[in-house]
Structure formats: structure tokens, C-alpha cells
Amino acid sequence: MRKTTLNKIAFADENELLAVRQIVKKAAQSIGFGIVDQTRLVTAVSEISRNAFEYAGKGVMLLEQVEDKMETGLRVVITDQGPGIADIELAMTDGYTSGRGMGKGLSGAKRLADEFSIQSNADEGTEIAIIKWLS
Amino acid sequence: MQKIPILKIGPNLIVSLQFDIDDKTAINLQGELLREIARTGARGVLIELSALDMVDSFMGRMLSDISIMSMSMNAETVVVGMQPSVAITLVELGLTLKGIHTALNVEAGIDLLKTLQRGGKAIEKDNAE
Numbered sequence: 163m164r165k166t167t168l169n170k171i172a173f174a175d176e177n178e179l180l181a182v183r184q185i186v187k188k189a190a191q192s193i194g195f196g197i198v199d200q201t202r203l204v205t206a207v208s209e210i211s212r213n214a215f216e217y218a219g220k221g222v223m224l225l226e227q228v229e230d231k232m233e234t235g236l237r238v239v240i241t242d243q244g245p246g247i248a249d250i251e252l253a254m255t256d257g258y259t260s261g262r263g264m265g266k267g268l269s270g271a272k273r274l275a276d277e278f279s280i281q282s283n284a285d286e287g288t289e290i291a292i293i294k295w296l297s
Numbered sequence: 298m299q300k301i302p303i304l305k306i307g308p309n310l311i312v313s314l315q316f317d318i319d320d321k322t323a324i325n326l327q328g329e330l331l332r333e334i335a336r337t338g339a340r341g342v343l344i345e346l347s348a349l350d351m352v353d354s355f356m357g358r359m360l361s362d363i364s365i366m367s368m369s370m371n372a373e374t375v376v377v378g379m380q381p382s383v384a385i386t387l388v389e390l391g392l393t394l395k396g397i398h399t400a401l402n403v404e405a406g407i408d409l410l411k412t413l414q415r416g417g418k419a420i421e422k423d424n425a426e
Contacts, residue, residue: 180317184317197380198382198385202389205353205390212353273389
């Protein structure tokens with residue numbers, strides 16, 4: 163898979179979370195995603211970045227254009243240096259929340275993306291990567 | 298954080314979200330709406346969000362909370378103007394927006410508020426039962 167970095171931005175407040183969403187939205191528009199896929203991608207990014215913000219206080223979003231054989235897509239990687247997720251399986255359960263959301267964040271983001279991966283270590287932080295392919 | 302204007306027309310408070318709002322703005326709006334219900338005795342809240350690109354679980358939670366809180370202050374809440382792409386994504390995300398009344402546009406939303414304020418039931422609720 164060939165990756166081209168489009169943007170990298172740190173976020174540490176609500177306004178910067180908004181900027182993260184807008185950057186992803188613009189990129190999704192410009193590479194030709196339809197409105198529904200744009201919305202899916204931006205919503206997934208919103209869930210994941212808010213999760214990082216809520217538990218770690220800040221994070222970094224890396225946006226890449228990816229190419230694999232005949233396919234083009236966008237890959238978004240969100241990393242934080244927060245407490246990490248002790249039980250990933252539990253955190254991915256629909257309806258589970260230890261915060262102020264509805265417990266749909268990570269499980270919902272996984273459903274909205276085409277590919278989803280999560281790595282987390284206690285006291286080191288969390289990295290979540292998603293890909294949405296142009297179909 | 299931005300301040301969202303709250304308009305009072307008749308017995309209703311009307312809010313139009315004209316741009317994607319950040320979390321603080323959303324939380325602030327929630328507080329402002331409840332204060333305005335208390336101050337004016339409004340019986341309905343209409344939230345128009347046709348300009349929103351997305352409603353994530355945080356925003357969904359906020360809409361739900363406004364609806365429940367305003368109900369405890371004798372005011373009904375109706376959300377109107379949701380874009381089809383936003384509605385599709387909401388469902389895929391797994392949000393059901395339980396307890397929230399919805400209508401296609403502002404006009405239908407005002408009609409629905411009238412019905413609710415007369416003690417009537419929303420038509421879609423009757424169908425769901």
C-alpha cells in the first residue's frame with residue numbers, strides 16, 4: 163500500500179477537534195468521495211479524535227492518501243499519549259462508555275470505516291487507524 | 298466557542314445551527330436553551346440542523362439531553378432538517394435518538410410542536426406502537 167501524507171495536525175482543545183474534522187472533510191471532498199462516505203469518514207474521525215481528547219487531553223491526527231492496486235482511499239491515524247485502553251474488547255462494545263458519550267464511539271467508528279485497527283498499551287497511549295476506500 | 302442565537306416565536310424557542318459547532322458551543326447552547334425555557338416559559342424547542350455535516354455520538358447525546366431536560370420543564374423538543382447523509386450515518390453509528398421528535402423541515406416541526414403542546418401524540422409515534 164502506497165501512502166502519501168496530506169496533513170498532520172495536533173489537537174488539544176474543542177476548536178482544534180473541529181479543525182481536524184474540517185481537514186478530513188475537505189480531503190474527502192477533493193478526492194471524490196460521495197456525500198454519504200464523506201459523512202461516514204468525518205463522523206468516524208470525530209468519534210476517535212474526541213475519544214483521544216477526552217481520555218488523553220490531546221492527540222495527533224495524521225491524514226494520508228493511500229493507494230492499493232486499483233483502489234484509492236484516505237487513511238486517518240489518531241494517536242495519543244493517554245492512559246491507554248486496558249480492555250480493548252470492552253471499549254469496542256456497543257453501549258460501553260466510561261466517559262460522557264453514548265458508548266457508540268469506537269464501535270460506531272469501526273462500522274463507518276472500511277478498515278479499522280487499534281493498538282493500545284497501558285501508560286503509553288493509543289493509536290487508531292481507519293481507512294475509507296473510494297468505491 | 299461561538300454563541301448561537303435563540304429566537305422566541307410564539308410559545309417556541311427556535312435555534313438554527315448554521316455551521317459545524319464544537320463541543321463547548323454545544324454544551325453552552327444546552328444551558329442557554331434551558332435558561333431561556335425557564336425565563337420565557339416556552340413550551341417548545343425547535344432545533345434546525347440542515348447545515349450540519351455530521352451528528353456524532355456527542356451531538357446525539359446533546360440533542361437527547363436537551364429533549365429530556367426540556368421535557369422536565371414542560372417543553373417539547375423537535376429536531377428538523379437533518380440531511381439524508383447525516384441520518385444514514387447516525388443509524389450506522391448505532392444512535393437511535395430515543396425520545397427525540399423529528400420533522401422534515403421547520404414548518405412541519407412547528408406543526409408537530411403545536412400537536413405535542415395540545416397533548417397530542419406525534420403521528421410517527423403512533424405508527425411505531
